[in-house]
Amino acid sequence: MASGKRENDGRNCGLADQKEEVDAVGLQFENQKLVQQLEAQKTEMHTLEGKFKELKDDQISYDKTLIALNRIWNQLVDDLVLLGVRAGGHPNGLQILDHEDLSPDTIESCPPEQMFLCQLLQAGPIEDDASKGIIKNVQAALDIRLSSTINLMKNLQETIVAQRARTESIVLALRGKLSSEDAILQLQKLDESLMEEAGNLRQAIEIIHEKHKQFSDEINTYLESHPRDQSEIKRLSGELEESMAELEESRRKLVALQMQKHGTSAFSAATVVNAVNGGTLPDKLADKSMGLRDLKNSIEEAKTLAASQLFELEEAQEDNLLLSKQLEDLQSELKDDKYILSSRPYVLLSDQVKHLNFEVERYNGMIESLQADRNQLVRREMELTAKADSADTVKNSISNHEAKIKELELQIQKCVAEKNDLEIKFEEAQQDLGRKDIKDEMRVMALALSKEMEMLETQLNRSKEAACESASLHEEANSLRALLEKKISKQKSLSDRCAEQVVEIKSLKSLIEKLEKEKQELQIFLDMYGQECFDNRTITEIKESEQRARSQAEYLRTALDDHSLELRVKAANEAEAACQQRRSVAEAEIAELRAKLDASEREVFALKEAIKIKDSEGEAYISEIETIGQAYEDMQTQNQHLLQQVADRDGYNIKLVSDSVKMKQTHSSLISEKQALAKQLQQVHGSMELLKMKVARSEEQMKAHLAQGAKAASDNRHIAIIMDKVKLDLEDSEKELKWLRSTVDSFEKEYEQNEKKILDIRMELERERNEREKLEGELTEVKNEVAELSSESEEAAIQRLQDEIKECKAILKCGVCFDRPKEVVITKCFHLFCSPCIQRNLEIRHRKCPGCGSPFGQNDVREVNI
Numbered sequence: 001m002a003s004g005k006r007e008n009d010g011r012n013c014g015l016a017d018q019k020e021e022v023d024a025v026g027l028q029f030e031n032q033k034l035v036q037q038l039e040a041q042k043t044e045m046h047t048l049e050g051k052f053k054e055l056k057d058d059q060i061s062y063d064k065t066l067i068a069l070n071r072i073w074n075q076l077v078d079d080l081v082l083l084g085v086r087a088g089g090h091p092n093g094l095q096i097l098d099h100e101d102l103s104p105d106t107i108e109s110c111p112p113e114q115m116f117l118c119q120l121l122q123a124g125p126i127e128d129d130a131s132k133g134i135i136k137n138v139q140a141a142l143d144i145r146l147s148s149t150i151n152l153m154k155n156l157q158e159t160i161v162a163q164r165a166r167t168e169s170i171v172l173a174l175r176g177k178l179s180s181e182d183a184i185l186q187l188q189k190l191d192e193s194l195m196e197e198a199g200n201l202r203q204a205i206e207i208i209h210e211k212h213k214q215f216s217d218e219i220n221t222y223l224e225s226h227p228r229d230q231s232e233i234k235r236l237s238g239e240l241e242e243s244m245a246e247l248e249e250s251r252r253k254l255v256a257l258q259m260q261k262h263g264t265s266a267f268s269a270a271t272v273v274n275a276v277n278g279g280t281l282p283d284k285l286a287d288k289s290m291g292l293r294d295l296k297n298s299i300e301e302a303k304t305l306a307a308s309q310l311f312e313l314e315e316a317q318e319d320n321l322l323l324s325k326q327l328e329d330l331q332s333e334l335k336d337d338k339y340i341l342s343s344r345p346y347v348l349l350s351d352q353v354k355h356l357n358f359e360v361e362r363y364n365g366m367i368e369s370l371q372a373d374r375n376q377l378v379r380r381e382m383e384l385t386a387k388a389d390s391a392d393t394v395k396n397s398i399s400n401h402e403a404k405i406k407e408l409e410l411q412i413q414k415c416v417a418e419k420n421d422l423e424i425k426f427e428e429a430q431q432d433l434g435r436k437d438i439k440d441e442m443r444v445m446a447l448a449l450s451k452e453m454e455m456l457e458t459q460l461n462r463s464k465e466a467a468c469e470s471a472s473l474h475e476e477a478n479s480l481r482a483l484l485e486k487k488i489s490k491q492k493s494l495s496d497r498c499a500e501q502v503v504e505i506k507s508l509k510s511l512i513e514k515l516e517k518e519k520q521e522l523q524i525f526l527d528m529y530g531q532e533c534f535d536n537r538t539i540t541e542i543k544e545s546e547q548r549a550r551s552q553a554e555y556l557r558t559a560l561d562d563h564s565l566e567l568r569v570k571a572a573n574e575a576e577a578a579c580q581q582r583r584s585v586a587e588a589e590i591a592e593l594r595a596k597l598d599a600s601e602r603e604v605f606a607l608k609e610a611i612k613i614k615d616s617e618g619e620a621y622i623s624e625i626e627t628i629g630q631a632y633e634d635m636q637t638q639n640q641h642l643l644q645q646v647a648d649r650d651g652y653n654i655k656l657v658s659d660s661v662k663m664k665q666t667h668s669s670l671i672s673e674k675q676a677l678a679k680q681l682q683q684v685h686g687s688m689e690l691l692k693m694k695v696a697r698s699e700e701q702m703k704a705h706l707a708q709g710a711k712a713a714s715d716n717r718h719i720a721i722i723m724d725k726v727k728l729d730l731e732d733s734e735k736e737l738k739w740l741r742s743t744v745d746s747f748e749k750e751y752e753q754n755e756k757k758i759l760d761i762r763m764e765l766e767r768e769r770n771e772r773e774k775l776e777g778e779l780t781e782v783k784n785e786v787a788e789l790s791s792e793s794e795e796a797a798i799q800r801l802q803d804e805i806k807e808c809k810a811i812l813k814c815g816v817c818f819d820r821p822k823e824v825v826i827t828k829c830f831h832l833f834c835s836p837c838i839q840r841n842l843e844i845r846h847r848k849c850p851g852c853g854s855p856f857g858q859n860d861v862r863e864v865n866i
Helices: 002-086 093-097 104-109 115-119 133-173 180-277 282-335 336-344 344-432 435-529 540-663 665-790 795-811 835-843
Strands: 824-825 831-833 861-863
Touching: 002 180, 002 282, 093 665, 104 133, 133 180, 180 435, 180 665, 180 795, 336 795, 344 435, 344 540, 435 540, 831 835, 835 861
Parallel strands: none
Antiparallel strands: 824 831, 824 861
16 A cells, blocks of 8 residues: 555656646746847847937037038128128127027927927927928028128128218318318318227227127136036936945845855755655655745746846946956056147147137237327327317417508508608708708608617517417427326326236136146046946955056056146246246336336426426517517607607797798899799609609518518418328328228137137037936946846856856956966057067067067067056
């Protein structure tokens, strides 16, 4: 009975084993199907990722074309606006330069296929209705933008036509023969037009300066937001480290599970041995069979999980190998000073420093040229004002002289009338008395009076000339004082500008230091990111690699610190040399300005002394004029006294004549005929003398008229010279206008350069944002990998780790003998081999690398500790 029961139990166990084998085969077949489906899905995912990358590349190319188109269009609009301002248009058109960029909300609201058009047309999302298509909206937006640019072109043409008409009218007015008043009016109109253009240019320059300030504020905001982005990058790197720590923990859990599995397998082997030996009880066989079934089911599930996780671990291993290769390349590149000097951030920083130095020098040159041109403009304005003042003074002096000439002519006419009366009286006295002594005295008195009159006229003319000279000297003194004040103000402004330039240089130095610090921080981040890659190795090897990496990092940091110190020392020396050169130049300029100031002070002192001398001479002339006036009054009183004496003598003569007539009535009849003949002869002589006097007067009048004609001719010549000078000044002012326009062009170019810089900064911002998004994506991928690795089975992880260890050991072994580890590197090609193999090659005459075949020497072989 017992034997029959044992046979039945054996049959039942065999049937159960057959069923379990069939179930295991079915489960394996299903697992294979699931694995194939997973692989198909993964291939589809890879194809979709490739398409997505292609679409991203297309989007990037479209964005680049959009940026180029928008920049060119905006540049065209800016050029049109600035040309309009240069041509003499109103500076209100400069408000168009404020391009309204689209907000990110409007761009995000657009669908991805319409985003390019939205950004190009500077419009919101395009409505896609059945009645109104996308093409109509696009055409309408393009028509609006084209109409705005065409309007700008029309405004520019109108301003150019108006400017040409104005210049042609000025040229016609200057070519024509104008009077002095018309010429002065034309000059005033020209001055007003030039003042308007200068005001417009100043407004335009102020607007450009405001925009420059806005751009500088934007740059400052970018610089302020840059450390925030860096802090976010640090935070993301910290999260990456945390995820790496979680990965390591999951690996440790896998190792623990592997150890547990080894324990369970040993236990199952012991139970099988006991069953074969027959040492177990029949009641415990059912429990053991149930445990075996559970173990088989768990093993099959673990196999399915292991198959999926093996594939993922292989992918992770490939990524790890790529990252390790990149790390090795980075470390080898960081060891080379040439790579550091030729690295992109270093080159960018050096280019930025050179560009900033060049811009500082260019701005200094522009400031110097502007100061020189401003001095020339001020001098020309002063000359024009002095010429206008001199013309006004000449006109006033001419009018005063004309009035004085009229007064003198009236006085001369009065004197001539008085002289004629005196001559008539003298003739009557001569006819009545016939005494020679009275005639001689009267003639002497008349000659003395005429000489005194001439002397008085000459003294009056001298006093007038002295007064004119004193007035002109006063005006020159005032103009020199104004020039002195302007020079002093210019010196103050130059000192202020020098101080501002020193402040700007300091700010630029601080910017350079900040950029160097940022460069160091970025290099540190690179090192940290390169060190963050994980290795699937044992704990001892990981610790050894960490120690080696730390030693290498410390060595690299010391090398980088030394290199950065050398660079800083070089930059500081160069900056000190440049500052010393600028300081020497500034000291030389200050010495020149001081010398000019001393010379101007000496000139002012000499002019003050000359003014004092002229003032004393003027006072002396005034005193002489007063003495001459008093002498003239005395002569007039003497003349009146003599006239009274002559009148008294005439009375006495009349009385004597009456007495003689009474006494000689008898004798008169005889001598009457003789007296009549004598009277006729005397009348003829008197008429002859009168005619001679008239001829002399007419000759004197002719001489005076000739002198006036000569003066008028000289005045006309002087006016013609003044007109030529004014024309030359006009040409100079036109040249200055052209120069101002060229300066405006240079400012426009600087504005365009600033816009390009801002675009570059924005591109860098976008790159940093993309990098940030990539880091976030990598974070999510790492988290997903952590989640997947936590759900992986133990056996697959152990096998993959063992395979990785084998591959790493194979990588560390020599590629020639495949036995010994790599100990030596060839610096020409950077291939690693063991030292005995390289020693064999060194013993050969023609030494070549076993890996690539490149020749090398004994100095090219270096030892490496791996």
